[in-house]
Amino acid sequence: MERHTIVQSTQGDNSHQCTTHVTIVGAGAVGLSWTGLFLANGLRVTVHDPRPDIQLAVLSGLERIKWSLESLGYRIEKFTQRLCFEDKLHKAVADADIIQESIPEDAETKQSLYEKLGRFARPSTLILSSSASLSASVITQRMKDADRVLIGHCFDAPHLMPLVEVVPGNKTSKDCINRAMTFYRSIGKWPVLIGKEVSGFVVNRLHFALLRESIHLVNSGVISIEGLDQLVKASLGPRWTAAGPFKTLALGGDGEGIARFLERSGPMMTDVWRGLGQVDLDEKTRATLHKQSDDCYARVPVEDLIKERDEQQIAILKVLRNKK
Amino acid sequence: MERHTIVQSTQGDNSHQCTTHVTIVGAGAVGLSWTGLFLANGLRVTVHDPRPDIQLAVLSGLERIKWSLESLGYRIEKFTQRLCFEDKLHKAVADADIIQESIPEDAETKQSLYEKLGRFARPSTLILSSSASLSASVITQRMKDADRVLIGHCFDAPHLMPLVEVVPGNKTSKDCINRAMTFYRSIGKWPVLIGKEVSGFVVNRLHFALLRESIHLVNSGVISIEGLDQLVKASLGPRWTAAGPFKTLALGGDGEGIARFLERSGPMMTDVWRGLGQVDLDEKTRATLHKQSDDCYARVPVEDLIKERDEQQIAILKVLRNKK
Numbered sequence: 001m002e003r004h005t006i007v008q009s010t011q012g013d014n015s016h017q018c019t020t021h022v023t024i025v026g027a028g029a030v031g032l033s034w035t036g037l038f039l040a041n042g043l044r045v046t047v048h049d050p051r052p053d054i055q056l057a058v059l060s061g062l063e064r065i066k067w068s069l070e071s072l073g074y075r076i077e078k079f080t081q082r083l084c085f086e087d088k089l090h091k092a093v094a095d096a097d098i099i100q101e102s103i104p105e106d107a108e109t110k111q112s113l114y115e116k117l118g119r120f121a122r123p124s125t126l127i128l129s130s131s132a133s134l135s136a137s138v139i140t141q142r143m144k145d146a147d148r149v150l151i152g153h154c155f156d157a158p159h160l161m162p163l164v165e166v167v168p169g170n171k172t173s174k175d176c177i178n179r180a181m182t183f184y185r186s187i188g189k190w191p192v193l194i195g196k197e198v199s200g201f202v203v204n205r206l207h208f209a210l211l212r213e214s215i216h217l218v219n220s221g222v223i224s225i226e227g228l229d230q231l232v233k234a235s236l237g238p239r240w241t242a243a244g245p246f247k248t249l250a251l252g253g254d255g256e257g258i259a260r261f262l263e264r265s266g267p268m269m270t271d272v273w274r275g276l277g278q279v280d281l282d283e284k285t286r287a288t289l290h291k292q293s294d295d296c297y298a299r300v301p302v303e304d305l306i307k308e309r310d311e312q313q314i315a316i317l318k319v320l321r322n323k324k
Numbered sequence: 325m326e327r328h329t330i331v332q333s334t335q336g337d338n339s340h341q342c343t344t345h346v347t348i349v350g351a352g353a354v355g356l357s358w359t360g361l362f363l364a365n366g367l368r369v370t371v372h373d374p375r376p377d378i379q380l381a382v383l384s385g386l387e388r389i390k391w392s393l394e395s396l397g398y399r400i401e402k403f404t405q406r407l408c409f410e411d412k413l414h415k416a417v418a419d420a421d422i423i424q425e426s427i428p429e430d431a432e433t434k435q436s437l438y439e440k441l442g443r444f445a446r447p448s449t450l451i452l453s454s455s456a457s458l459s460a461s462v463i464t465q466r467m468k469d470a471d472r473v474l475i476g477h478c479f480d481a482p483h484l485m486p487l488v489e490v491v492p493g494n495k496t497s498k499d500c501i502n503r504a505m506t507f508y509r510s511i512g513k514w515p516v517l518i519g520k521e522v523s524g525f526v527v528n529r530l531h532f533a534l535l536r537e538s539i540h541l542v543n544s545g546v547i548s549i550e551g552l553d554q555l556v557k558a559s560l561g562p563r564w565t566a567a568g569p570f571k572t573l574a575l576g577g578d579g580e581g582i583a584r585f586l587e588r589s590g591p592m593m594t595d596v597w598r599g600l601g602q603v604d605l606d607e608k609t610r611a612t613l614h615k616q617s618d619d620c621y622a623r624v625p626v627e628d629l630i631k632e633r634d635e636q637q638i639a640i641l642k643v644l645r646n647k648k
Binding site: 029132133155156161162163165190192193194195196198199200202203204205206207208209210211212213214217218220221222223225227228229230231232233234235236237238239240241242243244245246247249250251252253255257258259262266268269270271272273275276279281286289290292293294296297298302303305306309310312313315316317319320 | 353456457479480485486487489514516517518519520522523524526527528529530531532533534535536537538541542544545546547549551552553554555556557558559560561562563564565566567568569570571573574575576577579581582583586590592593594595596597599600603605610613614616617618620621622626627629630633634636637639640641643644
């Protein structure tokens with residue numbers, strides 16, 4: 001495959017020649033979504049992925065998510081003009097300004113890749129990893145210039161959801177952190193800087209903390225899966241979307257602030273904390289979850305449910321867009 | 325004060341004579357919000373509250389929340405025509421179809437009140453408590469006909485947020501559970517039936533589970549209050565609003581379902597669970613939270629922040645309204 005094959009004709013469009021060039025390493029679901037977002041933002045994108053059918057997979061995947069990018073306000077006619085594919089890693093990354101790596105979460109594979117990226121990419125190339133669990137300090141262990149590597153962890157899917165968790169490793173330079181924050185902001189993301197490399201970073205720790213209690217309550221017969229989803233949609237979901245967890249406390253009780261909240265509700269909260277459930281994901285628990293989830297959500301084709309969710313998601317994000 | 329004083333002239337409006345009559349017992353912030361919602365839905369409302377300035381407090385409070393009821397689509401001209409005040413409890417509840425009790429959370433005071441309600445209210449009157457922590461089984465301990473009492477716990481504020489947790493006590497009749505669910509649905513709420521009287525019911529258990537980890541992460545310097553609020557607004561908030569926690573898993577990974585999620589992310593989730601923080605709300609923790617919260621949210625007048633949040637909240641709820 002020729003390097004930087006332009007998928008469609010570039011006639012009359014040379015804008016890619018002076019735009020940021022991002023190389024996607026690993027184009028599964030996450031890499032594909034990043035590809036769509038980068039292209040929609042006018043960037044030049046090279047995709048590197050060992051799958052033999054990668055061109056077809058990416059092009060049909062982009063076709064599938066196009067409507068949501070359009071709904072978000074992007075003009076995406078001919079946006080694949082700035083897309084190319086390269087199956088040799090050293091060629092794919094050679095003139096990248098930024099690399100967004102999205103390969104599977106395996107420490108050995110990532111370490112081997114980063115060792116190569118250190119050799120193949122120009123020293124000025126910023127290297128961002130979509131890793132959801134492995135830290136920058138871990139994946140760069142066999143790499144020399146780890147100061148330019150950090151985690152840019154999206155909340156699936158990055159072409160839709162604004163969050164990027166920016167998590168520096170123990171060697172990441174301040175300059176590279178700033179470049180990452182600036183880059184993500186420039187493409188409409190809401191990057192949030194995470195101060196320490198903790199397991200699950202922040203979003204999955206919060207996600208899993210709520211899930212643990214949710215699974216516990218369903219498992220104990222306190223509420224059904226359908227009831228719990230409805231309950232969150234009718235309360236915490238919209239409230240945390242409009243205010244976030246701490247602003248919710250600051251504005252609670254007619255704006256009395258977090259001090260008054262802790263004074264009034266602290267004892268009740270501490271009492272609830274003591275009784276929160278411990279969950280074992282054993283066969284019985286899994287069977288309960290599978291059955292209830294299927295009863296609720298397997299009666300309608302899943303593509304229809306995803307479309308419906310994404311339409312609602314986009315409408316909600318549009319509400320947030322003007323006022324974070 | 326005369327019983328059922330009509331605050332404004334009823335000339336030309338006798339609709340209240342055949343509508344449901346709800347008595348609010350306790351009209352603090354929650355009772356006031358219920359009052360506005362019930363009136364906006366065309367119900368007749370009697371307010372009972374021992375505060376000497378209760379009429380003024382409720383009327384000015386209604387004036388303050390009117391704009392949000394209007395934004396939600398309610399026509400509320402002259403809606404206080406169906407509002408009256410009664411400072412004798414036995415008179416206030418004598419011909420109520422439904423009582424929504426919203427007095428402070430104190431077991432002794434509630435038990436004493438429910439003993440009286442059992443004697444003063446007609447046997448057919450449905451009695452709903454806004455209690456956030458005390459269960460129906462506890463508050464009815466000195467009452468004879470506890471079969472008609474259950475918790476109808478809103479998510480503040482009930483005139484805005486759709487959730488009502490319907491939590492029966494150990495003596496509540498099925499008929500009364502059905503009546504409560506039907507009543508709340510009839511006024512546009514999304515009642516969710518809770519199967520067991522657990523501490524914090526469901527919404528506060530989920531709320532506090534996420535808050536515990538949030539406080540832990542801020543306390544450990546992993547993220548700031550401002551960063552965490554931004555992170556949730558950009559990810560979990562909108563996602564849980566569009567899909568709820570379990571539907572999120574069912575549709576995750578291109579719709580592979582919860583079984584695949586547990587298979588792929590179960591080990592990581594279990595690992596994160598093991599490391600979730602324990603929090604002590606000691607002086608140092610409180611001081612950190614107060615300082616960061618004030619730095620973020622005390623620079624703008626709190627009424628402005630509340631207005632801004634509520635406007636965004638209403639816009640989000642309108643997105644949900646057509647498709648739950």
